[in-house]
Amino acid sequence: MVALTAEKQDRKLLSRIAAGDGHGENSAYFDGWKAYEENSFHPIDRPDGVIQMGLAENQLCGDLMRKWVLEHPEASICTPEGVDQFSDIAIFQDYHGLPEFRQAVAKFMEKTRNNKVKFDPDRIVMSGGATGAHETVAFCLANPGDGFLVPTPYYPGFDRDLRWRTGVNLVPVTCHSSNGFKITVEDLEAAYENANIPVKGLLITNPSNPLGTTLDRDCLKSLVNFTNDKGIHLIADEIYAATTFGQSEFISVAEVIEEIPDCNRDLIHIVYSLSKDMGLPGLRVGIIYSYNNRVVNIARKMSSFGLVSTQTQHLIANMLSDEDFVDQFLRESKLRLAARHAELTIGLDGLGIGWLKAGAGLFIWMDLRNLLKTATFESETELWRVIVHKVKLNVSPGGSCHCHEPGWFRVCFANMDHKTMETALERIKVFTSQLEEESLNRTKPMAKKKKCWQSSLRLSFKDTRRFEDGFFSPHSPVSPSPLLRAQT
Amino acid sequence: MVALTAEKQDRKLLSRIAAGDGHGENSAYFDGWKAYEENSFHPIDRPDGVIQMGLAENQLCGDLMRKWVLEHPEASICTPEGVDQFSDIAIFQDYHGLPEFRQAVAKFMEKTRNNKVKFDPDRIVMSGGATGAHETVAFCLANPGDGFLVPTPYYPGFDRDLRWRTGVNLVPVTCHSSNGFKITVEDLEAAYENANIPVKGLLITNPSNPLGTTLDRDCLKSLVNFTNDKGIHLIADEIYAATTFGQSEFISVAEVIEEIPDCNRDLIHIVYSLSKDMGLPGLRVGIIYSYNNRVVNIARKMSSFGLVSTQTQHLIANMLSDEDFVDQFLRESKLRLAARHAELTIGLDGLGIGWLKAGAGLFIWMDLRNLLKTATFESETELWRVIVHKVKLNVSPGGSCHCHEPGWFRVCFANMDHKTMETALERIKVFTSQLEEESLNRTKPMAKKKKCWQSSLRLSFKDTRRFEDGFFSPHSPVSPSPLLRAQT
Numbered sequence: 020m021v022a023l024t025a026e027k028q029d030r031k032l033l034s035r036i037a038a039g040d041g042h043g044e045n046s047a048y049f050d051g052w053k054a055y056e057e058n059s060f061h062p063i064d065r066p067d068g069v070i071q072m073g074l075a076e077n078q079l080c081g082d083l084m085r086k087w088v089l090e091h092p093e094a095s096i097c098t099p100e101g102v103d104q105f106s107d108i109a110i111f112q113d114y115h116g117l118p119e120f121r122q123a124v125a126k127f128m129e130k131t132r133n134n135k136v137k138f139d140p141d142r143i144v145m146s147g148g149a150t151g152a153h154e155t156v157a158f159c160l161a162n163p164g165d166g167f168l169v170p171t172p173y174y175p176g177f178d179r180d181l182r183w184r185t186g187v188n189l190v191p192v193t194c195h196s197s198n199g200f201k202i203t204v205e206d207l208e209a210a211y212e213n214a215n216i217p218v219k220g221l222l223i224t225n226p227s228n229p230l231g232t233t234l235d236r237d238c239l240k241s242l243v244n245f246t247n248d249k250g251i252h253l254i255a256d257e258i259y260a261a262t263t264f265g266q267s268e269f270i271s272v273a274e275v276i277e278e279i280p281d282c283n284r285d286l287i288h289i290v291y292s293l294s295k296d297m298g299l300p301g302l303r304v305g306i307i308y309s310y311n312n313r314v315v316n317i318a319r320k321m322s323s324f325g326l327v328s329t330q331t332q333h334l335i336a337n338m339l340s341d342e343d344f345v346d347q348f349l350r351e352s353k354l355r356l357a358a359r360h361a362e363l364t365i366g367l368d369g370l371g372i373g374w375l376k377a378g379a380g381l382f383i384w385m386d387l388r389n390l391l392k393t394a395t396f397e398s399e400t401e402l403w404r405v406i407v408h409k410v411k412l413n414v415s416p417g418g419s420c421h422c423h424e425p426g427w428f429r430v431c432f433a434n435m436d437h438k439t440m441e442t443a444l445e446r447i448k449v450f451t452s453q454l455e456e457e458s459l460n461r462t463k464p465m466a467k468k469k470k471c472w473q474s475s476l477r478l479s480f481k482d483t484r485r486f487e488d489g490f491f492s493p494h495s496p497v498s499p500s501p502l503l504r505a506q507t
Numbered sequence: 508m509v510a511l512t513a514e515k516q517d518r519k520l521l522s523r524i525a526a527g528d529g530h531g532e533n534s535a536y537f538d539g540w541k542a543y544e545e546n547s548f549h550p551i552d553r554p555d556g557v558i559q560m561g562l563a564e565n566q567l568c569g570d571l572m573r574k575w576v577l578e579h580p581e582a583s584i585c586t587p588e589g590v591d592q593f594s595d596i597a598i599f600q601d602y603h604g605l606p607e608f609r610q611a612v613a614k615f616m617e618k619t620r621n622n623k624v625k626f627d628p629d630r631i632v633m634s635g636g637a638t639g640a641h642e643t644v645a646f647c648l649a650n651p652g653d654g655f656l657v658p659t660p661y662y663p664g665f666d667r668d669l670r671w672r673t674g675v676n677l678v679p680v681t682c683h684s685s686n687g688f689k690i691t692v693e694d695l696e697a698a699y700e701n702a703n704i705p706v707k708g709l710l711i712t713n714p715s716n717p718l719g720t721t722l723d724r725d726c727l728k729s730l731v732n733f734t735n736d737k738g739i740h741l742i743a744d745e746i747y748a749a750t751t752f753g754q755s756e757f758i759s760v761a762e763v764i765e766e767i768p769d770c771n772r773d774l775i776h777i778v779y780s781l782s783k784d785m786g787l788p789g790l791r792v793g794i795i796y797s798y799n800n801r802v803v804n805i806a807r808k809m810s811s812f813g814l815v816s817t818q819t820q821h822l823i824a825n826m827l828s829d830e831d832f833v834d835q836f837l838r839e840s841k842l843r844l845a846a847r848h849a850e851l852t853i854g855l856d857g858l859g860i861g862w863l864k865a866g867a868g869l870f871i872w873m874d875l876r877n878l879l880k881t882a883t884f885e886s887e888t889e890l891w892r893v894i895v896h897k898v899k900l901n902v903s904p905g906g907s908c909h910c911h912e913p914g915w916f917r918v919c920f921a922n923m924d925h926k927t928m929e930t931a932l933e934r935i936k937v938f939t940s941q942l943e944e945e946s947l948n949r950t951k952p953m954a955k956k957k958k959c960w961q962s963s964l965r966l967s968f969k970d971t972r973r974f975e976d977g978f979f980s981p982h983s984p985v986s987p988s989p990l991l992r993a994q995t
Contacts, residue, residue, distance in 0.1 A: 025801075028773075029801050031800060032648075032738075032740075032773065032774070032799075032994065033647060033648055033799075033805075034646060034648055034649050034650050035645040035650055036646055036647070036652075036805070036980060037646070037648070037801060037802065037986075039807040042805070044808065052675055060510075076598055078594065078598060080595070081594035083595045084593060084594070085590050085591075085594065085599070086591060088584070088585050088918070089587060089590055092586070095583060095585030096576070097576050097580070097582065097583030097585055097822065098580070098583070098586055099577060100575055102573050102577055103573075105569070105572060105573045106566065106569035106572065106573065106578055108786070108789060109569075109572070109786070109787045109788075109789045109790055110564055110566060110569075110783075110786065110788055110789055111789045112788040112789050112791075114634075118635055135991055146814055147635055147639075147811075147813040148600075148811075149815065150811050150812055151635075151811075151812045151813055154812055158522060158525070158672055159521060159522055159523055159524070159525040160520075160521060160525070161522050162522050162523055163651075165522075176552070179808075181810070184646055184672075184812075186807070188624075240893055250520075252520075274967055285516075286520070294600075298598065299594060299597045300598055300599075300600040301599040301600050301816065301817030301818070302597055302816045302817065302818055303600075303813075303815075303816050303817075304812050310519075311521075312523065313517050313521060313525060314525065315528075317521075317524070317525040317530075319534075320530045320532065321672070323635075323638050323639075323656045323667070324634065324638055324639045324642050324672075324812065324813055325635040325639055325791075325812055325813030325814075326635055326813075327790050327791075327816065328790045328791050328815065328818065328819040329789030329790065329791075330789070330790055330816065330818055330819050330822065331816040331818050331819065333587065334818065341566075360789035374629065391676070395644075402559055409708075409930045412984060432981070433655075455870065462746065
C-alpha cells in the first residue's frame, strides 16, 4: 500500500520518464550484473562467487597502456613534464574539443579501418561514450514516436540509449539462426512494411554485438542501398572496428559508400568509441562521425551535455598521435583476443557446446538451445537462472538481446585473466557432467531425452560451423602471444 | 533558393530539434563569443583584439592547482606513483562513480557551504557538467510542455540546458531593478498564475548568474515555502557556492530546509559543479544532489549519457580529499576574487559607471541604462554592438539574459590576468571620454542631452548602491593578496 502510494506520488510529481521503467534495467541483462555485484568472484577471497561474463570489456592489453603512459609523462597534465599545460587544459570547454584530439581520433579511426578510408577531423563530434553518442544521434534524426529498424539480436543497452529520453521506438528486424543471423533485405522490407510508425533509419552494429560477426561487403552495400532507396538513415555502430581477429575481416560503412555511385551521404552516420578497441570505457570517449553537415553541427551543440573531460582529451590526443604505439597496440590486441577467444571456444567445443562462428567483439554467441526444456523464453530464463545462480557465471540470455529464438547466450571473454577463464570453463564442465549424470539416473524416457540432447548439441555445433568459413579448427593449438602469457 | 531547399530537406530528414533553432545559439550572448573567437585579444600578437568578458571562468588560482598536482603525483594514473591504478581506473564505468569520488565531492560541498550542512555521498549523482545536470533534472521532473519558473535575468544557457531536448518551457518571473532584482513571492505568484501550462518547479541560481547577488535567509525560506505550498519542485543551482567574497554571505537551500518544519524534501534539488568554485570547467564535473530518492535513482541511470571520465574522478577524489589544500584554496580564491572584483568596480566607479552591488560570481551586473538612446532592447543591442566591435570588449547584454529592463550588461572579470583587466578598463575610459567629447561637439540640444546623461550615470550608480549594504567603498584601497600579485 505504501509502495503504491509512493508510486502514485512519483507519477504526479515527476516526469513520465522518471515515473516509468523505460530505462530497461529490469532485464536479465542487468539482473545478471546485480547477481555478480552481490557476490563477485575472487580467486582467493570469494572463489565461489559469480564470474562476470556479461561485461564486454577488454582488459587484455592494460600492460601496454601502462607502459606507454610511463614512457610519455608529457602526455599527462599531472606530471612535471606536462603540468605547464594544466590550467590551459583544465579550463578548455569548447564543444569542438581540442583540435589535436579530433585529429588524433580521426587518424585512429582510419587505422582501425585498415587505412582504407579518410576521416575528416572537422566531422568528429565527441560525446559521453557510445551511450551518449547514440542518444545524440537519435535526438538529431527522429521525433518522439518515430522508429529505427534494428536487426535482432541487438545490444540490450540500445533500449536505453536510443529510446528512453528521446521517445523514439526501436523496430526489431527478425534475423534467424538458419542463416547465421544475417541481415537480409527481405527481413528489412518486412519490418519496414509492418512498422506502423514513421521509420527514420536503420541501426546496425558492425562488428555485431552480441553475435561477434562482421558484415561482408555485399551485405553492407545492400544495407546502404536499402536505406538510400527508402530515404532513411543508416547508423553504423562500429565500436568494435579493431576488435577483430583471426580471419575475420571488418569493413566499415565508410569504405562501402565510396563504392556506391550517387550514394546519399547525408543519410550515413557512424558511432565510435575508445571503450572497446582501446579498452578504456571509464574515460568515456564516444564519437559521432556524420556525413551530414547539419547533423555534425547539431550533434556538436548537443555534445555540451556530455563532453569528454579535457584531461582525458589531452591524454588521448597524445596517445593516439603516437602511431608506432597504436600500430603495435592494435596488432598485439588482436593476437591476445584471438588467443583468448580460442581458449574459450576450444573449451566449449570439447564439451560439445555450440557457438556461432565469428571472430570479432569481446564475446561469443553460445548455443544452448538443446538444453532448454521447451523452446520458449521461459525455459531460457530458467536455464539462465541456473547458470547465474548455480553455475555462477553471469552470461546474458538471448531474450535480453531481443533474440527471436530462445536458447542463445552472450558470453564475454576479455574482461578476466587466464586463470578466471579456466575456472569458468571448469564450471561449465562440471555443469554439463551433472546434467549428464542426472539424465542417466532418471527413468528411461528421460535418459532417451538426454541422449537426444547430447547428439543434438553436437549437431548444433556442426550447424553453427556452417554459417561462416571456419577460421579456428575447434581443436587447433592456438598459442597465446608471449606478452599474453607474461601477463596472465 | 538553395538554402531554402536544404532547410526543407533538413525538416524532412531530421528531427524537429535538429531542424529547429531551439539551441538558442542565435543570441547576442553567443554572438559575442564568436566576435571574440574571430579576433581574440593578445597583449603582443593582437593588442587590438576583442577582450573576452563574456565568459564566467575562474582563472585566478591555477597556480595553486598546479602546485598541488606536482606535489601529489599519486593522485594521477599517469605518473610512476599512480600508474598501478591505470587499468582499474580506466575500465571503471559504473554510473555510481568511484566511491571515493562521491565521498570527496560530498565533503567539498559541505565545505563550500561553510560546514553548516551534511551531504550524503549516496545522493551525489554525477553528470557532464552543470549543463548535463540541469538537463537531467528537467528530464526527471517535467514532461514536454510543462514549465519551470525562472526569475529574470537568468543565465542564457538555461534555454539550451533545460528546454532544448526535453521540450520543457521556462516561464520568466519578472524581477525589477527597483529592488535590486530581488525575487518576491508576489512576482512568483503572478508568473505562476499567468502561466498557461502546468508549472512543475522553480529554478533559481544562488549565487545569482548574472546578478552576482546571493539570496538571504528570508528570501530562501519564502521560496521553499512557496514551492512547497504549490507542490512544485525547487531546483537550486549553487555552482557559485564558494565564489563569494567580501561581506557577501552564501546560504545554501540545504541549510534553510533544516529550519523549516515539515518541509517536503522530495521537492528539493541542488545542481552543483567544480567548474566555477575550483575553476575546472574542462573536466566536466557536474553534480545533482536531490533529496528525492526516486530522482537520485533515475538521475543516476541518466548519468550514463554523460559520466565524468574516471581519470578525472580519480584526480578529483584525491584533490578534494586533501582538506588542508581545499581550505587554503578556497580561502585564497576568495581573496583573489575580491581583489579582482574591486579592481574592476573601482575602475567603473571612477568613470561614473554603475553596477549592481554584489559580491559573488565571476561577473558584475553593469548598469548602462543611461547610455541608451531609448529605453528599448533595440538600443541595448545597438550599444552592445559598439561595445563588442568598437570598444572590443565582449560583454553580455541583459536582453540575452531575459532581463526585463534594457541597459544592463554582464561583465566577467576572473578569466583574464591583471594586465588585460587594465587594458579593458582603459578601453572603457577612452570610450566614455569619446562619448563626452562627441556630446560637447554637438549642437546645444545634444549637449544638453549629454549633460543629462552624465548626471544620470552618477545617479544610476547611487541607485544601485542602495540595493544592498555596500561592502566595498567605491574608492577604498583593496589590495590584491600577495599571491595574486605574484601571479599577475
